[in-house]
Amino acid sequence: MSRPISSIIVPFVVLAIILSLTSPRNLLAQKREVIWTDQEKPIVEQLKGLRQLPDDVRARTTKDLALQIARLPATPNKLRLANGLANLSTEGDFGLDTLQAVATTLAEALRESPVPDQPARNNPEVKIPAAAYAELARLVRYEHVEAPSMADVPQFREAMSTLEADDEVRQKADFTLTDLTGKSWTLKDLRGKVVLVNFWATWCPPCRKEIPDLISLYQRFQNQGLLILGISDEPAQKVGTFVAEKMVNYPALLDPDAKVHKLFMVEGIPKTFICDRDGQLVTQSIDMRTRGQLLKMLAQAGIQ
Numbered sequence: 505m506s507r508p509i510s511s512i513i514v515p516f517v518v519l520a521i522i523l524s525l526t527s528p529r530n531l532l533a534q535k536r537e538v539i540w541t542d543q544e545k546p547i548v549e550q551l552k553g554l555r556q557l558p559d560d561v562r563a564r565t566t567k568d569l570a571l572q573i574a575r576l577p578a579t580p581n582k583l584r585l586a587n588g589l590a591n592l593s594t595e596g597d598f599g600l601d602t603l604q605a606v607a608t609t610l611a612e613a614l615r616e617s618p619v620p621d622q623p624a625r626n627n628p629e630v631k632i633p634a635a636a637y638a639e640l641a642r643l644v645r646y647e648h649v650e651a652p653s654m655a656d657v658p659q660f661r662e663a664m665s666t667l668e669a670d671d672e673v674r675q676k677a678d679f680t681l682t683d684l685t686g687k688s689w690t691l692k693d694l695r696g697k698v699v700l701v702n703f704w705a706t707w708c709p710p711c712r713k714e715i716p717d718l719i720s721l722y723q724r725f726q727n728q729g730l731l732i733l734g735i736s737d738e739p740a741q742k743v744g745t746f747v748a749e750k751m752v753n754y755p756a757l758l759d760p761d762a763k764v765h766k767l768f769m770v771e772g773i774p775k776t777f778i779c780d781r782d783g784q785l786v787t788q789s790i791d792m793r794t795r796g797q798l799l800k801m802l803a804q805a806g807i808q
Contacts, residue, residue, distance in 0.1 A: 563598035570605040578616035586613040587636040594791035595710045607649040610640050633659035646790050675785050679764045681757040684744050695783045698805045700732045703775040706746040710792035711774040717795040722754045737762040780805040
């Protein structure tokens with residue numbers, strides 16, 4: 505098949521900002537230029553505007569984009585687009601069928617254009633699977649989609665094993681942080697309550713979108729033993745101003761050195777973890793959750 509003659513050049517760093525936005529979870533974080541064909545340009549433009557769509561339109565558009573990307577020739581650009589779409593597909597509830605289409609497209613792109621392992625951030629001598637394998641593994645583990653075509657791919661299997669090991673570490677994690685009033689909160693001392701830990705920031709659009717639902721759910725279930733802890737690594741003044749403006753009714757904890765973010769291995773926000781009354785981590789989200797999704801997560805911890 506012949507390729508279109510005309511093309512557009514977009515700086516990679518700009519594309520990384522457009523497609524990853526609040527999360528560094530993709531392979532669009534390299535500072536070089538990428539050339540988009542005429543067939544790819546409309547997909548890039550739709551990805552750029554995906555967050556501005558109403559949720560029902562966004563769900564249809566996301567699934568349609570997955571199908572469009574699946575039809576592209578097998579090139580590194582196809583993988584970039586598939587991974588960028590996957591990164592944006594978990595910001596809410598767009599349906600299992602949509603997520604499955606996204607995961608299938610990403611798996612296909614990885615089969616067509618395998619990515620070599622990359623050096624670990626803290627130890628260059630250690631090699632880890634490329635970000636796209638980790639993205640697909642998160643979809644499979646936490647969004648319950650399937651990727652049978654990847655079962656024999658070592659990088660994907662390793663990414664799944666890494667997630668399992670990370671969850672074992674999170675299961676044992678504990679922290680003590682101070683809220684805006686100066687009160688200290690220690691996770692292990694909160695047994696007997698269902699604790700929802702939400703990592704967020706004032707600058708994060710998906711974080712801001714889910715906060716009204718968190719406020720509402722805390723008001724509804726506080727008397728049933730629900731405790732929501734919102735953790736931000738931003739300055740106290742910035743967090744305090746935002747909390748006051750939005751009338752956030754649950755404790756806002758300060759993590760100025762991001763130590764607790766690192767403890768829970770939070771790579772993108774928002775990110776939510778829920779512990780049951782025995783202090784066991786029972787469920788977590790990849791990204792922002794809708795009210796309905798949050799209710800289902802709370803039900804797993806005994807809040808209904």
